[in-house]
């Protein structure tokens with residue numbers, strides 16, 4: 006085939022503004038690795054991007070089965086990328102089961118790359134295909150590339166002398182090489198990554214590099230369609246390609262630095278929240294303490310103990326685990342101790358769909374406690390927001406002596422995108438001091454501005470005190486069952502949380518005018534699809550704006566006023582209308598919901614359709 | 626909240642607070658409170674460095690009556706809260722106050738885990754075999770057939786023995802005391818405090834309202850000598866008036882048997898570092914055996930250390946900045962420096 010290569014290289018490349026590639030294969034095929042490599046290579050090719058992994062729900066499913074399929078979607082291109090893409094332009098399916106479970110994600114007319122070597126009768130049976138999908142019309146609406154990737158990979162690495170199994174394992178990089186050729190990605194960052202990753206196994210590194218190069222050469226040889234992908238000017242500075250859970254973990258560590266407190270993160274394993282624990286567990290050398298508790302209740306109680314002793318206590322879980330923590334949240338409300346509770350939401354109720362995303366724990370965050378126990382609620386919808394809101398949660402918790410709930414979700418946690426790393430030295434400090442003056446000390450004396458009580462910690466002579474979950478006397482902090490006092494304490498706890506609004510910066514629309522026909526209000530991980538849909542519809546002349554809410558309790562002080570400036574308010578949420586109900590209760594009677602609960606994020610087109618149903622485009 | 630004496634050496638009374646003690650008159654808790662205040666004075670406890678943490682129940686009111694730091698938390702969770710305190714500040718002297726319902730029913734899980742992790746603290750479990758605060762239901766330590774409002778026909782649940790539970794959880798210090806035996810209780814609590822790691826002390830505490838005299842069989846003055854064995858490390862395990870009886874190894878049952886010393890039998894010597902012996906002592910029950918009190922087991926092991934404890938050893942410290950720039954990161958534009 007050698008002689009043809011030069012000839013093929015002259016074939017003209019098409020152009021593309023953005024591209025969505027979806028990789029799918031067996032969980033042992035290394036799909037996640039090549040997905041994140043395409044992400045990194047795209048970032049280094051001046052593209053913005055978004056990625057999302059989908060893991061099989063079984064830990065080790067039998068090879069070739071549909072429930073053992075792992076997938077990874079990458080959306081990259083030359084404009085700000087806000088979603089992982091509604092549909093894929095190209096699907097790489099390394100076995101029949103991967104094709105079967107992912108074909109619906111490919112757009113009509115899109116390209117399917119399969120490994121012909123794995124399309125055997127045996128694998129059709131395992132995937133539940135009665136006949137070969139290559140011949141029964143399944144792929145009629147698509148373009149098909151069907152090289153025998155297994156065989157070509159074996160040939161390309163033959164010289165290195167690995168055994169058959171190890172050689173075949175390189176086929177993911179062969180497929181990646183072909184994708185790189187098609188979309189003009191530089192192979193060098195991936196080659197460097199492989200050399201580094203397999204520094205102790207140089208043969209393995211060399212074999213994967215050989216497979217990558219062979220796949221790349223194949224693209225040239227067979228004149229596969231090539232695209233020049235548009236580029237984007239990124240602001241100069243350091244970037245990292247991060248997931249939401251990493252950024253959230255780093256935000257907590259940053260908050261500890263900014264407040265000069267010891268971070269103790271107490272958690273119990275649960276999907277999809279555990280990666281935050283894993284990330285922080287590797288940071289013990291920078292002073293982060295993690296504690297894997299015996300259960301969810303112990304985790305929050307330990308975090309409360311940390312705060313009592315003057316540290317920054319944080320606990321984290323997902324919906325079912327948060328339910329178990331609710332009694333202890335009441336203690337933190339009553340004892341008025343700082344505490345951060347992170348909820349990486351998943352589809353519920355009960356075990357629900359642990360690996361699928363949903364925003365259905367907002368009501369739980371707002372109301373899921375006994376008694377009158379107001380707790381501030383924040384939400385994050387991107388890695389940058391995870392970082393910022395983790396710090397904001399700490400600021401509120403420490404300044405106001407209150408537990409704070411920070412909502413993330415399975416999508417935010419696992420999606421990754423390039424993030425311009427913030428300058429840690431430039432971030433404002435959280436300067437909350439512990440009370441040290443023994444004269445006339447009273448743990449429930451309040452700061453007149455914030456209504457936060459005095460926080461003296463063990464080790465401070467003369468400030469010894471006893472507190473607990475029993476109602477306290479407003480003046481002395483001693484136990485009190487007086488009727489009027491309970492009213493007063495209930496009021497002051499509510500006023501304290503409401504008063505946080507004074508320190509929340511005014512909220513502004515993310516896109517569009519500050520008043521008009523239609524406002525879309527979102528929170529958390531719906532940011533991407535809402536933002537893209539509003540951008541697209543504005544380009545078509547719609548008078549539509551986008552408001553993204555990060556402070557849910559309390560709202561930013563000017564939020565109601567802003568909502569009043571719009572004739573229609575539409576709230577897309579991955580729940581049955583939890584924020585929209587809150588908006589209505591808080592005075593925005595005309596707010597209307599748009600619900601989705603499939604375990605998958607909104608598609609841009611779904612939101613565009615909802616906008617179209619409500620306002621007219623000027624140029625249609 | 627209180628006026629503090631300025632003298633360096635604190636007395637038992639210096640550990641009293643201005644709060645009125647609210648237990649029923651005659652409750653065994655009063656005697657334990659007195660013993661604990663005495664111990665704090667004797668060991669030279671620093672008020673500011675000491676924390677009493679409790680759950681919910683009659684005994685869990687304890688922290689309000691000790692002038693140190695104190696936290697009255699929620700039902701069963703004191704060990705978890707205490708764990709957090711020690712993670713944040715391992716230098717604190719933490720005392721956990723719990724009861725048979727708080728520590729072995731709703732909070733049994735946490736008790737198990739704090740013991741096996743071996744955090745450095747004292748755990749005082751007030752065992753009165755009843756739920757006092759909720760008015761007398763049977764508890765996990767109530768003996769079979771205990772008649773209560775929730776078990777009018779007599780309880781049908783097999784009871785758990787707190788000390789045996791603790792030994793099974795991997796506790797490295799297990800002792801028993803009695804509310805009315807102050808001298809022994811003070812010594813036991815001091816030994817618990819000396820012990821590095823989690824020290825578990827079961828205190829037989831008389832609830833005069835709902836379960837009066839339930840331990841009388843071995844705690845009443847007339848019965849102590851015959852029905853109770855007060856174990857002391859290195860001393861013969863004898864009981865009975867003038868130590869006429871003793872424990873000896875029984876090869877047949879691989880356990881203990883009682884022997885008459887006057888017959889010339891050799892008493893076993895108590896070795897508090899012997900787990901088998903401690904377990905055998907904890908298993909003894911009236912009427913076949915005396916109830917064992919005192920320090921049954923004291924054998925220090927590795928104390929729980931948080932993951933950050935070794936951070937200084939790890940050479941040049943990384944900063945968060947370095948962490949964020951490692952991994953999949955790059956620089957757009959000119960690289961500084």
Ligand code: SF4
Nearest residue numbers: 649652683757832833
């Ligand atoms: S109910 Fe029993 S244990 Fe509770 S205070 Fe009264 S006597 Fe003591």
